[in-house]
Amino acid sequence: MEKIEIKNFNLWYTDFHALKNINMKVKEKQITAMIGPSGCGKSTLLRALNRINDTIEGVRTEGEINIGGKNIYADGIDVDSLRRNVGMVFQRPNPFPISVYNNVAFGLQVNRIESKKSVIDQTVRESLEAVLLWDDIKDKLKKSALELSLEQQQRLCIARVIAVKPQVILLDEPCSTLDPVANQRIEELMMQLKEKYTIVIVTHNMHQAARISDETAFMLLGDLIEFDKTDKIFTNPSQKQTDDYVSGRFG
Amino acid sequence: MRRIIDFTIEKIIFLCGILSIVFVVLIFGFLLKEGFAFFKDYNIVNFVSGKFWYPTSDPAQFGILSLIVGSLFVTVGATIIAVPLGVMSALYISEIAPKGVRDVLKSFVELMAAIPSVVIGFVGMVTLVPLVRTLFDLPTGLTAFSGSIMLAFMAMPTIVSISEDAIRSVPWSYKEGALALGATRWQMIRRIVLKAAMPGIIAAVMLGIGRVIGETMAVMMITGNAAHIPNTIFEPVRTMTATIAAEMGETVKGGLHYRALFAIGLVLFIITFIVNFIADLLLGKSKK
Numbered sequence: 001m002e003k004i005e006i007k008n009f010n011l012w013y014t015d016f017h018a019l020k021n022i023n024m025k026v027k028e029k030q031i032t033a034m035i036g037p038s039g040c041g042k043s044t045l046l047r048a049l050n051r052i053n054d055t056i057e058g059v060r061t062e063g064e065i066n067i068g069g070k071n072i073y074a075d076g077i078d079v080d081s082l083r084r085n086v087g088m089v090f091q092r093p094n095p096f097p098i099s100v101y102n103n104v105a106f107g108l109q110v111n112r113i114e115s116k117k118s119v120i121d122q123t124v125r126e127s128l129e130a131v132l133l134w135d136d137i138k139d140k141l142k143k144s145a146l147e148l149s150l151e152q153q154q155r156l157c158i159a160r161v162i163a164v165k166p167q168v169i170l171l172d173e174p175c176s177t178l179d180p181v182a183n184q185r186i187e188e189l190m191m192q193l194k195e196k197y198t199i200v201i202v203t204h205n206m207h208q209a210a211r212i213s214d215e216t217a218f219m220l221l222g223d224l225i226e227f228d229k230t231d232k233i234f235t236n237p238s239q240k241q242t243d244d245y246v247s248g249r250f251g
Numbered sequence: 252m253r254r255i256i257d258f259t260i261e262k263i264i265f266l267c268g269i270l271s272i273v274f275v276v277l278i279f280g281f282l283l284k285e286g287f288a289f290f291k292d293y294n295i296v297n298f299v300s301g302k303f304w305y306p307t308s309d310p311a312q313f314g315i316l317s318l319i320v321g322s323l324f325v326t327v328g329a330t331i332i333a334v335p336l337g338v339m340s341a342l343y344i345s346e347i348a349p350k351g352v353r354d355v356l357k358s359f360v361e362l363m364a365a366i367p368s369v370v371i372g373f374v375g376m377v378t379l380v381p382l383v384r385t386l387f388d389l390p391t392g393l394t395a396f397s398g399s400i401m402l403a404f405m406a407m408p409t410i411v412s413i414s415e416d417a418i419r420s421v422p423w424s425y426k427e428g429a430l431a432l433g434a435t436r437w438q439m440i441r442r443i444v445l446k447a448a449m450p451g452i453i454a455a456v457m458l459g460i461g462r463v464i465g466e467t468m469a470v471m472m473i474t475g476n477a478a479h480i481p482n483t484i485f486e487p488v489r490t491m492t493a494t495i496a497a498e499m500g501e502t503v504k505g506g507l508h509y510r511a512l513f514a515i516g517l518v519l520f521i522i523t524f525i526v527n528f529i530a531d532l533l534l535g536k537s538k539k
Contacts, residue, residue, distance in 0.1 A: 052427060052430060052431055082433075083431055092424060094424035094428040097446065106429070106434070110433060110434040160428075161432070164432060
């Protein structure tokens, strides 16, 4: 089943053509990785999927991105509910400077999903359990989220996203500020999460893409060069540029 | 020779550097000296809690309670007006206004800070005071309320520019995170930006209050200067600052009245010192 369908999608930063006619279909409940050298547009494409690029001045788009059959760039789309549906985890953990509990409850409150305290308590607990954080911090729920370790902060950011029950989770190099052990544990978490959510991850770490993803997109200078099963991309790519990149000849 | 020049210049720069400390210490010392000399002849409890300020009657009474209450009325009034206006204006400038509008607004706010207080007092006297009188049907428009409004204008630039700094230094990643969770722009501002900027905003408010407490010229021209404890803000009041400014010229140097005014100055100094100290603490906290 396709969850996301990107059709003839173009994006400009003022005059810079950052994404060139991208076509790609992302399948439901699997992990899709986007790789490529810095500046290839992989993050831009990821950020197009929840329209968070809209907050940058001078961004202009053309083409369609359908999520669950609805074009998210159509007129009259409610961007706030789109973003609730398509959660995002950023490169640097960015918990809000409020309590752990309020970080997780934030999405429920702003989206008016729930106002009953008991239900919010329950969701906070379930979300923190889903990211394997509950046992570590159940006594620190009222503490500032900034007091947690980096890995815990990143898990909290994932829990915050899960709490609003999105369909898609976007991750923008979620492990780049973490140590190798934390990195591995977050990868394990993602493998668990893909049973419930459609996951798209941008990573500069090719081994990570090879380890966790089902399909991989390779991008270069704003073009989607190749998109296929991860095994194929890393062992037998059909494009020479992909082969050069995954075998480490450039990038 | 070069070494001597180097040495001298270094020392001169050092002197300039510590000059502000020297001045504060000297002023504080002078206030203490004259103030304590006053308390030798006049009970400090009667001074702070006395309701009557009759410096020229016989025996003279130096109760500054009505002056403290006067300052309090005007300051609290000005704060209530200036804080919501100032913070919202800072929010508009930093979060909502397009770039062109922002630059114009910021330079006007700075310009506002440059208006001499006597001009604000004068403008208030000829425009606001008659308006307040007719609007509320009062015997006089020279009231604590009028003073509060004009002082709010003077506190605004401080509150706006320091709050604006605090709001602008909220990391973009917080805002992006909030929007990515489906928050609307207003929800993001209210729940995340304001909370993250709160220590800085409180510091801005404290500095604004410090400015208002110390203000003299405008309040002297607008508040009516009646040294009695007011029942409402629609009555004339007299502030501590206005008392010092109005009466210093009539006193005999070294006399009891003269020293009483220094004692008022000491009280003012302590109040503004505390307010500034709290503001500094909060500003330091918000920078972390």
